[in-house]
Every structure is written in C-alpha cells, then in structure tokens.
Amino acid sequence: MRQFLVLLCLAAPALQAQSTGSAAAPARSPSGPGSGALSQPNADPFPSTYKAPTARAVLITNATILTAAGPQIDRGFVLMRDGKIVSVGSGAAPAAGDAEVIDANGRYVTPGLIDTHSHMGAGSAPGGQALSDINEATAPTTAHVWVEHSVWPQDAQFPRVLAGGVTTLQILPGSANLIGGRSVVLKVVPSTSVQGMKFPGAKYGLKMACGENPKRVYAARGPSTRMGNVAGYRTAWIQAEAYRRRWDKWLGDRSGDPPARDLALETLADVLRGNILVQNHCYRADEMLQMVDIAKEFGYQIRSFHHGVEAYKLADVMARENISGSLWSDWGGFKMEAIDGIRANLALVHNAGARAIVHSDDASGAQRLNQDASKARAAGAAIGITIDDATLIKWVTLNPAWAMDLDSRIGSLEAGKNADVVLWSANPFSVYARPDRVWIDGAPRLDRSDPRQAWRTDFELGYVPAASTQAGGRR
C-alpha cells in the first residue's frame, strides 16, 4: 500500500499535497456552497462533538495492573489527570495532590476494552424492523452509506457494554453487501447525537463482506456466486481508482470544473489513499487469500479480517501481510462457511505472529470480551500455546486499537495515552470478574457500588425496570 502510494506520488507530484493532508477545504463565502460541494480527502461533514467532562484526577493504588504495554505490575499505581494517563508503575505512588485515591486492594486494572465489531445503535434493542438499520440491502455495493447515520444513541445496549468494561466500539454496517459502507468509531458514552459519541480524529473504516451472505441476499439479481462477489469488488475498485485519479488531479491543479462528486466512490477513493481502513468480514481461508490478492491488485491494505473462523489456516499470511484477525473464541457451525471453526483459532493466529483480536458482533458477547479471551487462551493451552495475562489483555485492548489505527492514543496504560481505565473486581480472565469502575478520558462513567448513577438510555426510562440495568448487584 505504502509503496503503491509512493509510486503514484512520484508520477504525479501534485498529489503530495493530498497525501500530507494539507488540502484544506477551499475558502467559501458563508452564502456560497459548503465544503461538501467538493470531494475532499478526509472530509468530515459530521464532526465529533465529544468532549470529555472535566473530572477530578484519580490515583489508583495497590493494584494488579495489566498495562497491555509490558509485564504485569503487582501492587502498582495508575495516575490519571486531565483525561490522560500521567504515570503507571510499581512501588510508591507519586504525590497526587487533590486526586481521588482509590485503594484497589489487589484488584486488577486494565485499559478500557475495545470491540472492533459491533452493530450497536444500528440494530438497537428492543429490535424489530423499526430499529433494523444495519444492512442497506438494496444493492450489493453500497459504499455511499455511513453507518453513523443509523446509530441511535438511545440503544439500551450501550450502557450494558460499558458495564462490561468496553470504552470504545467500532460500529460497522452489516454483511449483506459486498461493500457495506463506512464504519464509525464511538466512545461508549451517553449523548443526544451520534456526533457526541464519535471518537475525535478516528479514521473511518470500510466494511466489506465475503462469501455466503452477499450471494444469498442478492441471489436473484446477482451476485449469486462467489465469483460474482469477486467481480463485484473488482468492478468497484476499478471505478474508485479512476475517481481517485480524477479528483486528485483536480485537487492538485484546480483546473476547470471539478469532477462530479460521488458519495460511494469518494469513500472507496479514500481507502485507496490510505485514509479509510478496510474491515473485511470473511470466514473461509481460501476467500481471505483471494481478498489479499484483490487488495494488492488495487493497492489497499486490509486492516482486519472479521469473523475469520478459518484464520488459523492462513495465520502465517496474516502475519506477513500485517492483517489482524478480529475473531470469536468459538463461534461456528451455523453455516457452511463457519463449520471449520475451532477454539484454538485466536491462539494460533497469535502464535503465528499476527495480531489476535477478540471481537463480538453481538451486544451480549461485547459485554464479556475478557471472558471470550480467557476461553480462547485455554484452547491454546490445550495445544501447548501458553499466553500470560499481560499478553492476553492485548487481544481486547491494544490489538483492537491497532485495527482502528488508534493504538497511539488508546489500548494501553502508558503515560500520555487517553485515560480509558477499568478497575475489575478480580482477575478479568476469571468468569467471576466484573468491572467495578470504568473511566473514559479520565471521566468516571461507571461505579458499580452506586447504581443510582448508572446510565439509563431514554428508551429504558419507564420501559425497563431500573433494577434490571443497575450495574450494582453483588460484588
């Protein structure tokens, strides 16, 4: 991908302005056309309005810390202030001034968990057609849709995954389509708008899907076969490459009328520019290997294979091509392309040197990513692959952060990173562990000892007994 871009830049020096991101929207008078009149790389017409609430500094002491950035720290401390991690270490805690001091008493502290694969808000509780906004299943290629326009912030599933220690979610369009549209990265926080949940500065993703789903959904009009699927991807990328060239040329020389803007091709062009990350739903190894070739043919990078129940069959290739695996611990069997699911999948992918990620695709599973990781580790242990807690935590924190190109900002407890932190009641890889407290950007978002503060969505008011959403219960 990088090499391909470099070659393009050499051939057309005018493009370099684009690749360094300096192509600001042209100045317009307030009454003139908005920036949307033009196809801009990295356009941001629905900008994040998220702001972390001001919060008191927090010092957690006497904690067992899985930082996702190094070995386990026993009897350690974490200091967070102004939304960032200030310091993490063992031994004597630093003076923390007016910070709230929490004695973890040996309890575990981890980064906030991250799920690369969710449909929350797009497929909201309580379900039914009225809240079914995941698949724009009207054409096999719908690169023009953005899933954030489906997200209902009042989906009662959001507070439940927060109570599972999840602080960041990637919401994806469904897998009915070959190219399903843009993903969006959200912080798990209450908000009136989806913009208020959007992770500031996060890249978009592009959902692509292999195999049975598209060919089943479009059996009547096509594609109805896997070869039809592949022809569909390639056709779309050919159009996208032409569009990208056309627009990059115009953005470079501003000569004549701008080309016509096309929502779908604009998204695909930004994939080719490296601005949007490909998140590829794919089950079978042979199909994943074909997707790798398609990515090379058109010069983009697949950031993560999602579901990938056969990832263990090409784990070496994933490691070589720097493709992560967003996987379940043990789902399988529900359709032909899933019958080769094995519990050692994640462990084998990890063992081959590729990034293993526990994903959910499910609002119930998303509440227990830590448990799924633990289950997958046990399967590895059964075949001689040993993974310690300090490494395992990366499967639900740093590795998913990487899959969204956010690993420099979240996913580990290191000075300067966002203070997304979970304090667990026990070792998070125990079935009995539950998050006691959760912070996002240093702001307290969950305290299980105080159910009155539990986040209740608008939908839940009146409809859902308060008791059933209490994060409280027994410790």
Added chain:
Amino acid sequence: MRTPKLTALALLAVIGASSLQAQETVAITGGTIYPVSGPRIENGTIVLTNGVITAMGANVAIPAGARRVDAAGKWVTPGLVAPVSSLGVVEVGAVTDTRDASSRSTNGIAAAFRVWDAINPNAMSLPVARQDGGITTVGVMPSGGFVAGMGAVIDLRQGVMVDAMLRKSPAVMVATLDNAAAAQAGSRAEALAKLRTLLRDAREFNLGRVRYDAGNMRELSASRADLEAMQLVLRGTIPLVVNADRASEILNVIALGKEFGIRVVINSGAEAWQVGAQLAAAKVPVMTGAMNNIPDGFSSLGQRQENLGLLRAAGVQVAIVGNGAGGEDNFNIRNLRYEAGNAVAYGMTWDDALRAITLSPAEILGVSDRVGSLAVGKAANVVVWSGDPFEYATQPLHVFVAGSDAKVMTRQEMLTQRYRTLPVKY
C-alpha cells in the same frame, strides 16, 4: 447430499484403551467430590462398575482389578445436564437439509412431533459437547411453531445408535406463548386461548373417543395424533414446557397449569424474577440463561443477569440454559458451565449454580432417578475437572458416560492438528 462419511468413520476411531461399552470397573480416587445431592467429599473415591456408580465416599475399598483414575487435586462432579439443545437435530443451522428440530404443521400445532426420531448420533457437536463441555446428558427440544412437539433426553454416549442414547422419550411437550406470530394468532391473548382450546379439546377427545371415532363430535382444534399426544400432558406424564418471557405471561402459564391440573415449566423466562414468589408457590420451575440482560423485545424488557439468583432466593427451582455465549444451542452447548459461572457473578451461590446444571435440569426433565447427581446406583456419568468447572482455565480431564471415558478425536481437533504448523501438509 452431505458426504461426511469419511469423517464419521474417522470419528469412530477411538483414542485410548477404554472400551465403548464400559464393561469394566473404574476407581476415581483422591478428588474433591461434589455429589450435588449431598455434601462435598474431600479426598474421595468413586467406583464405577459396568456403567453404574457402585461406591462413593472418603473411605471406599477399591475393587481388585479396577482401573484407577487419579483425581488428586481435581474436582469431580456429576456429568452436566443441558436441558435445552438441538444437539443431533441441527448440524449446520443455515443448511435446511440438516435441520430436523421442527415440523411443518398447518396450524402451528405439532404435539405428536417426536424430535428424537431424527437425532443423528454422528453429529459433530455431540463429542464436542461431552469432551469440551463435560456435558453427559442433554434435552433435545423441538422448536418453531406454537405447540412444537415432544422433546427427549439423551445421554451423550459415543459409538452407539440413538436407541442406546435415549434416556427418556418423550420427556416434555414444548409450546410457545408470548409470541402471537408463532401461534398464528392476532395477539398474546389469542395464543393463550388457542392453547387452552387445545387442552380442552384433548380432554374432550379422551372422554369421548367412541363418539370421536363415530364422527359424532364437533370439529376439534388438532389432529387425532396431536390430541393423543396431549394426553401425556393432561395425565401429568410429561410437563408442558412453555416458552414465555413477560412476567404477566408467566403468570398466565401458572394459571393454565392450575386450570388443567398439568405440570408446567417456564423456558426462557426473561422477567421471571418479577414473579418469583408466584412461581415458587406454584412449584413451577424456570429454565433460563445467565448471560442475558438486553431488553431485546417487548416481552423481555426486564431481562437481567440476576434472574437466576433472584429466582433461587425466592425458592424457585431453576435450570440453566446455555444460550448466551455464542448463540448456537448445538455447536456451543459446551459453554453451559460458563453460563453457571456468570450466574454466580450475578448473585447465585456456587452450589446452586452447579445444581442448576446437573440435578435440577435432571429433575425438571424427569431423569433424576438415574442422572444429575453422584450417588450409589446412579448412572456412571461423572466428570473429573482440572479445577473449578465454571472457570475458563479449567478443562474436563475425564468425562464418563455410562462408565466409559473413551475419547474420540473431534472434527475440531482434527482441524486443529492439521493446521497446528503452517504451511499445512495435507
């Protein structure tokens, strides 16, 4: 059209020296035994003879010639009992030809449907459930429609035909309320009315067989075969398992049971915790999961993970259904024990949780005389675990069904072995 014959044959290649039929004596020694029906036994011994538990205790003489299984430092429990599954009747969910859990009835009533007639003893998930999950007994349940039919209980024995696996058939009758569409009704109330009509018609049919055969009876709401099958419910031979979630609908089911003098069991029961006292008073058991807390329908707005613990606290008999950790009730029924662990995390006692995946489901399904607890005279369905069975790090080391702990290489293990080292060598 499926051609897994080679795989099926390979499955029969037994690993290890144990015989399939367990004509042997085994002594499991030194483990911590959780009999469920009695107090924990430290450093205990269990003797299995010809498929039956013949001795158990802290001071048990080991018969000469017994094969010894050292369980020192290990946990020993009854084989787990999964009350609701589609094991053996659904192989690949999306492949119609492998789905045998439902009937195509015209009016949603299929009481005479016997789901066990289609159980495939070579189903890939059977040894997985046993060897990964420590599950030795499962309820195989019909699904779909309004009165879905009759379910059975099987032991997960390896290498035998279905007749040798069947422990009880029929074990239950399954119906769905709280869902007008399933009942082909216009409302929840009409669905309930249809079920009440079916029970009345079945009773009338039974009292007037001569008139029925002579054609002198008004038209009844179900076929003769279905009316006949419903007699098992009316006589109390088998319970009526009703899928219902809303608290008010659960109360309707309790009332239905009283009205007809039949045994009812609630399955799913999302809001059962709201009517725990009524369920306890009516002695109506509940089968539900421990990992559901999403208000995923207007019948389950009150769904919460504390459900099981609260029901136990109210004195309700509960069994845990494995349905929260991957959806599939065949491929991943092995995860039942983690469901129990989550129940504990949400307020159930550990002992209650173990009972809810062993003796309680056995009682609800009517097979507790032989399975679900460890006691002399019971079937030798025993699991030796490396630790706490609810924990992810724990593995079942020996799973005895009818006295045999023979293991097979599962299809998943074959795939794992094949791809353990890449590049693959076919």
